Amino acid sequence: MAKSSTPNTSAHTAKSKTLFLDRDGTIIVDKNYMYKIEDLEIIPEALEALKKFAQTGEYNFVFISNQSGIGRDYFTEEQYWEFQKELYRKLEAEGIVFDGSYFCPHTSEDNCSCRKPKPGMVEQARRELGIPEESASYFVGDKGDDIKCGKAAGCITVRIKSDQYQDEKEVTADHTVKDLLQFYYELYPDAETTRELKRKEQE
Ligand SMILES: [Mg+2]
Ligand SMILES: [Zn+2]
Numbered sequence: 001m002a003k004s005s006t007p008n009t010s011a012h013t014a015k016s017k018t019l020f021l022d023r024d025g026t027i028i029v030d031k032n033y034m035y036k037i038e039d040l041e042i043i044p045e046a047l048e049a050l051k052k053f054a055q056t057g058e059y060n061f062v063f064i065s066n067q068s069g070i071g072r073d074y075f076t077e078e079q080y081w082e083f084q085k086e087l088y089r090k091l092e093a094e095g096i097v098f099d100g101s102y103f104c105p106h107t108s109e110d111n112c113s114c115r116k117p118k119p120g121m122v123e124q125a126r127r128e129l130g131i132p133e134e135s136a137s138y139f140v141g142d143k144g145d146d147i148k149c150g151k152a153a154g155c156i157t158v159r160i161k162s163d164q165y166q167d168e169k170e171v172t173a174d175h176t177v178k179d180l181l182q183f184y185y186e187l188y189p190d191a192e193t194t195r196e197l198k199r200k201e202q203e
Helices: 044-056 076-093 122-129 143-152 178-189 189-202
Strands: 001-005 017-021 059-066 100-104 136-141 158-159 176-179
Touching: 001 044, 044 059, 044 178, 059 122, 076 100, 100 178, 136 143, 143 158, 176 178, 178 189
Parallel strands: 017 059, 017 136, 059 100, 136 158, 158 176
Antiparallel strands: 001 100
16 A cells, blocks of 8 residues: 555545646656755746646646655655655645645565556545546656556556656657646647747737
8 A cells, every 4th residue: 555645634625637746757856766855856847837737726636656765765754754745835835735645665576556657556546535537637757657557547648758767669648748837738728828928028
């Protein structure tokens, strides 16, 4: 079973759509086995996109993250939580509140049911957060295992291009974008037009 946190469990009402989000390399800069607060750096385009998604009022936000650094004893679960709390604090300061955060602490050798590419964490999140399986859901990540997990869970998949992982040919996502903001504008092209107009006005 994956570990989870649902910060807003009281009277939680699931919204109609869900963004299942990989954390490292998708929302924050991936610096490999991160647990030190000073390494926490939110990707600016991801932050802007999350703000825009939050403003629509239609999305649940759920982190789905492999954290084998715990299973490998590179850091403890407590250190993971300290880091995660700081991330939540930074996001909430921008008006972005996550509905849940699920992480798999195991290594691939543990052969658990939660580690991506398996869909266990998404299934658990849906159960615990009351998100119907048939509701619109997107899985966003920078690695082939993210896309495989999203597909196995029946989500629309979104690949964030990465210098680190180049298995795009091996696993094809429904959308391939450079960052979450580009995906937002694919879903809401009118917003892109508005942004272009504003930019021209300012010139
Ligand atoms: Mg990643
Ligand atoms: Zn696991």
